[in-house]
Amino acid sequence: MGDIENPAFEQEVHKDIEETNFDDVNDSDDEVEKSPDTKFDDGEIPEAYAGMPAEVLIHYSRQKKWVFGRLAGWLVILATFATLISLSGVIIAQSPPCLDFWEKSPIYQIYPRSFKDCDPTLNENRQDQICGDGIGDIPGIIEKLDYLKEDLGISVVWVSPIFKSPMQDFGYDVSDYRQPDPVFGNMADLQKLIEEMHNRGMKLVLDFVPNHTSVEHEKFQNMTEDFFVWRDGEKPKNSCPNNWQSDFAVNDKGDLPAWTYHPVVGKYYYRAFGWFQADLNMYNKEVQRFLNDILDFWLDEGVDGFRIDAIGYGFEEENFRNESYIDASEPEPLFWSNLYHDFTFEYEVYTSTEKNMKYYGSYEREADFPFNFDLIPLGLSGSIKGAEVRQLIDNWMFKMPFGRTPNWVVGNHDNTRLASRIDGMTDDDKIKISKLFAQLTFTLPGTNFIYNGEELGMVDLTEQELPDECKVDIQKDSRDFERNPISWNGDSASNYGFSTCTGKQNLPQNCNQDRCTWLPLSETAENGLNVASQIEDEDSVLNFYKKLIELRQDESFTRGSYCRNPADESDKPEGLLRYIRTLEGGKTFEIVFNWGNSGLKFDHKNGRNIVGTFGSDKNELEPYSGVILELGSIPAEYQGKGICVQRRAVRKRNNLILTSATKDERLFDFEAHFG
Numbered sequence: 005m006g007d008i009e010n011p012a013f014e015q016e017v018h019k020d021i022e023e024t025n026f027d028d029v030n031d032s033d034d035e036v037e038k039s040p041d042t043k044f045d046d047g048e049i050p051e052a053y054a055g056m057p058a059e060v061l062i063h064y065s066r067q068k069k070w071v072f073g074r075l076a077g078w079l080v081i082l083a084t085f086a087t088l089i090s091l092s093g094v095i096i097a098q099s100p101p102c103l104d105f106w107e108k109s110p111i112y113q114i115y116p117r118s119f120k121d122c123d124p125t126l127n128e129n130r131q132d133q134i135c136g137d138g139i140g141d142i143p144g145i146i147e148k149l150d151y152l153k154e155d156l157g158i159s160v161v162w163v164s165p166i167f168k169s170p171m172q173d174f175g176y177d178v179s180d181y182r183q184p185d186p187v188f189g190n191m192a193d194l195q196k197l198i199e200e201m202h203n204r205g206m207k208l209v210l211d212f213v214p215n216h217t218s219v220e221h222e223k224f225q226n227m228t229e230d231f232f233v234w235r236d237g238e239k240p241k242n243s244c245p246n247n248w249q250s251d252f253a254v255n256d257k258g259d260l261p262a263w264t265y266h267p268v269v270g271k272y273y274y275r276a277f278g279w280f281q282a283d284l285n286m287y288n289k290e291v292q293r294f295l296n297d298i299l300d301f302w303l304d305e306g307v308d309g310f311r312i313d314a315i316g317y318g319f320e321e322e323n324f325r326n327e328s329y330i331d332a333s334e335p336e337p338l339f340w341s342n343l344y345h346d347f348t349f350e351y352e353v354y355t356s357t358e359k360n361m362k363y364y365g366s367y368e369r370e371a372d373f374p375f376n377f378d379l380i381p382l383g384l385s386g387s388i389k390g391a392e393v394r395q396l397i398d399n400w401m402f403k404m405p406f407g408r409t410p411n412w413v414v415g416n417h418d419n420t421r422l423a424s425r426i427d428g429m430t431d432d433d434k435i436k437i438s439k440l441f442a443q444l445t446f447t448l449p450g451t452n453f454i455y456n457g458e459e460l461g462m463v464d465l466t467e468q469e470l471p472d473e474c475k476v477d478i479q480k481d482s483r484d485f486e487r488n489p490i491s492w493n494g495d496s497a498s499n500y501g502f503s504t505c506t507g508k509q510n511l512p513q514n515c516n517q518d519r520c521t522w523l524p525l526s527e528t529a530e531n532g533l534n535v536a537s538q539i540e541d542e543d544s545v546l547n548f549y550k551k552l553i554e555l556r557q558d559e560s561f562t563r564g565s566y567c568r569n570p571a572d573e574s575d576k577p578e579g580l581l582r583y584i585r586t587l588e589g590g591k592t593f594e595i596v597f598n599w600g601n602s603g604l605k606f607d608h609k610n611g612r613n614i615v616g617t618f619g620s621d622k623n624e625l626e627p628y629s630g631v632i633l634e635l636g637s638i639p640a641e642y643q644g645k646g647i648c649v650q651r652r653a654v655r656k657r658n659n660l661i662l663t664s665a666t667k668d669e670r671l672f673d674f675e676a677h678f679g
Contacts, residue, residue: 046204069186089467103562105207105308107409109159110446110553112152112454115417116166116188117174117522118489119456120144134189138505138521140489142166142189143195148492153204155539156459156546158555161201162209162311164417170220172280174477175211176313177218179336181298200304207308212294214312223294224282231291232282235276237265245272279535376400379414379445383425383437388599390581394568397448397583401566405407410450414441415458421486424464431531433601435461439548440597443630445617446552447585447595449566449649454549460533462526462544464488469524474515476523489521491529493536500529501536551615555632560587567648570643577604579627584642592635598625611635 055061064070086330122135122143134141145163152158165175168185174589175185184194201208217224233243242265249260263272264279274283284291299310300395378396382388415422422441423434464485476610477483492501499505505520517524526533538544556562564587579600586592594611598604604625616631625631 014587017318042291064648072540100488106451107158107562108159108557110452110454110556111160111162111209112156112158112456113162114145114163114166115487116142116145116163116488120148120288120490120492121505121521122147123504125589129499129669132186132190134187136504138499138503138510138519139187140502142184142193146193146197146200149200149204151535153206155535155550157550158454159205160207160209162453163211165211165213165313167211167213167446169550170218170280172218173278176213177216177220177278177281178213179218179222181212182301195305208306209309209311210302210307212299212310212312214284216275216277216283219280219282221282230285230288231294234269234271235263235274236271249627250275250278251276327526346549375413376411377413379412380416380419381406382414382441383422384420386426387601388426389578390576390599391578393444393581393597393599394583398568401449410448411449412445412450412452414445414453414490415455415486416453417455417487418483419486420463421455421464422458423461424486431511431528433628434463436626438545440599440628440630442545442549442552443632444597446556447561447632449561449564449585459487459549460490460538462488462490462533465524465526469526471515474512474524475518476512484523488523489525489532492524494530494532494534496525496527496530500525500534541567548615555615558591560585562594563587564590565648567638567642579604580606581604584648586638592638594633594635594639595630596625596633597630598627601625601627 028265056064090231117140119140121138121140124130124135126147127135127143128476135143145161145525152161165178166184167175167178168180168183169175169177170179171177171185171187172249183191198208219225237243238245239403244261244263246263248262250262251260262274262276264275275281276283284295286292302310378400380391382393382396393558396421404410423429423438426437429437438458442458465488466485470484472657475482475484489500489502503521507520508518509520510522511517511519532538532541532544535546538546541547564585567584569582577598577600579598579602581597581599582594584592584594593614594608596606604627605623606625608623608631611633612635614632614634616625616629616633
């Protein structure tokens with residue numbers, strides 16, 4: 005066997021290895037100090053080389069070439085690490101932020117009285133009698149969570165007022181903010197609802213009314229000092245302090261005074277709505293803490309958010325001058341800035357788009373979005389024009405501040421249902437128009453809302469189904485017609501699956517109807533406008549909604565640009581509306597609508613039909629119908645000529661804030677900071 009050379013020492017290998025010699029190590033390549041003898045038997049393989057002795061390693065490591073080599077290696081490693089960190093920062097900065105829960109799912113509004121009355125056979129151990137009483141409740145919502153999640157695809161639910169109340173305004177007159185009203189259930193029911201929703205990956209948003217309380221609230225009953233807005237009467241007749249008008253309650257004289265005299269206190273209290281709803285004094289820090297504590301309480305219980313009602317009425321003009329209002333351009337005092345939680349704020353607004361935009365605020369004082377009710381009047385004039393819809397969309401999209409989230413509301417518990425907007429429609433046309441509204445709100449950028457029953461194409465109650473003497477909401481423009489209960493099946497004997505109640509109950513004094521539910525159920529349930537029938541019908545409104553919810557998960561809809569062609573604004577059929585949703589590197593969709601009552605021809609660009617209805621000629625849309633086409637690229641007429649808006653979400657807190665103004669355009673800026 006030959007010799008093996010090693011730069012540290014020389015090693016002679018013989019058949020019988022007798023010894024290895026090392027001499028002292030110095031700066032030259034002299035021999036190193038000897039080490040002990042090592043012997044092996046014939047044929048035995050020597051053990052692996054164990055490495056240099058420490059003194060040899062130190063000797064060589066101190067040589068300049070190795071010192072500089074190590075230094076260069078470390079510099080390369082550090083430079084590589086710094087480059088990776090910089091690239092990571094650039095990628096993170098340029099990448100879109102993760103979508104919040106309210107951007108991934110439509111928000112489904114439940115009006116609890118009309119959603120589902122709980123089944124007594126599923127709640128046998130209850131001590132109260134809320135199941136089978138003809139009124140929807142919290143256990144009834146729990147029973148239908150699988151419908152919302154599995155059959156429809158909903159992940160965010162907003163429940164209209166459920167706090168304890170005398171119910172003179174159906175829950176918007178709160179007497180106890182920390183308890184559900186007994187008509188809906190108890191605290192254990194609400195805790196179970198939260199738990200069951202979270203187990204399904206769902207979020208719960210509750211209605212919260214901070215502007216006023218019921219006059220039956222303990223704070224009002226105890227005349228808590230400076231908690232409400234009190235003023236002396238105007239001398240010499242002790243008349244109302246000023247000429248401010250209520251937006252709600254009409255007295256016998258027909259005017260709208262915003263003041264009610266309290267004989268015990270000897271003063272007037274301000275109430276922007278009904279005499280039974282006393283406005284809180286928002287300038288009082290104790291009131292602010294009182295409201296903050298309520299929010300903290302429910303957040304600790306697991307509630308995911310709040311829809312804030314009537315917040316635009318929060319602050320009154322301090323001098324109480326006649327017909328004087330707060331300047332909408334001036335910011336209001338902010339409170340509720342000490343909350344740190346992942347939750348939702350939704351505020352309602354009925355005012356001009358320009359005033360609405362103020363609620364988006366700046367980056368320091370902002371709301372995620374105010375409710376957009378611009379689309380609610382569509383159809384009330386008797387027809388819908390494509391240009392009209394386009395203008396309403398553009399009015400919001402092009403006025404919205406950079407980085408903000410648009411939202412779209414077409415119905416709620418205070419407005420005519422979609423299928424009842426246009427008089428004289430056939431039943432088939434009502435189904436089509438319901439789908440068309442859904443196609444619109446699901447394909448526009450941002451967040452859309454669904455009022456319970458819209459997914460079925462439900463219609464309003466008629467005057468025959470609900471005569472004046474049987475109305476529960478007795479305002480001049482009663483809201484009962486659009487608050488009719490949901491039909492879960494087509495069996496009238498079981499109240500269409502809404503309630504197991506029997507006999508006559510829940511009837512106003514002079515009403516002689518043979519029913520037990522708090523409002524009548526529509527007989528259209530027998531014609532397919534019920535949940536059970538629509539689940540089985542692939543062409544139903546319900547399954548159309550489900551398809552759109554699934555389609556909306558595509559990033560072209562959640563993150564992509566909204567583009568339209570200005571050429572569509574002229575020389576086009578009145579019913580036509582077209583726009584593009586596209587994402588760079590993603591898919592491109594063209595969404596086409598025919599809002600008219602006659603067929604409409606259009607060039608479909610050979611796109612693939614994803615959702616929609618063509619006529620017999622594939623280039624024709626039937627009346628009140630639309631189509632969603634997947635295209636290979638953006639059509640030529642949009643390139644260089646189209647107008648596009650890309651939603652670039654600003655990185656923000658994990659919360660949603662919506663704002664509310666009022667018809668008198670008084671502004672209340674609201675902000676919450678979160679970790």
